[in-house]
Amino acid sequence: MRQLSDIASVIRSKNAGPYALTFDILFKTQADFERAVGRALINPDLIARLYGLSPQDVLSIIAFPPAHAIKATIRRPLPSGAVGDTDIYGAQQHAPLLSLPLDPDWP
Numbered sequence: 001m002r003q004l005s006d007i008a009s010v011i012r013s014k015n016a017g018p019y020a021l022t023f024d025i026l027f028k029t030q031a032d033f034e035r036a037v038g039r040a041l042i043n044p045d046l047i048a049r050l051y052g053l054s055p056q057d058v059l060s061i062i063a064f065p066p067a068h069a070i071k072a073t074i075r076r077p078l079p080s081g082a083v084g085d086t087d088i089y090g091a092q093q094h095a096p097l098l099s100l101p102l103d104p105d106w107p
Helices: 030-038 044-051
Strands: 008-015 020-027 058-064 069-075
Touching (some): 020 030, 030 069, 044 058, 044 069
Antiparallel strands (some): 020 069
């Protein structure tokens, strides 16, 4: 079964301020980007499930057609740099997206 990492050239996470993390997914082709947007592949329920959050903690999901990209932003479980925060820069949080399975009918 194909995974998100098979159709994306970049999947990354980063700090979006002290209280938010953002995930960027840049698709290799316009067709895969359009398919992902059309099928709502990246949606609040999915992001909440992958990161153990409530859907209300998914602050935004934005498609950016010029870059064939989707950006999802979540509320950080702990503020950046707080006691217990394990990734102050948010750069290691994208791993659950890498192996996200695609529908069997994805070309």
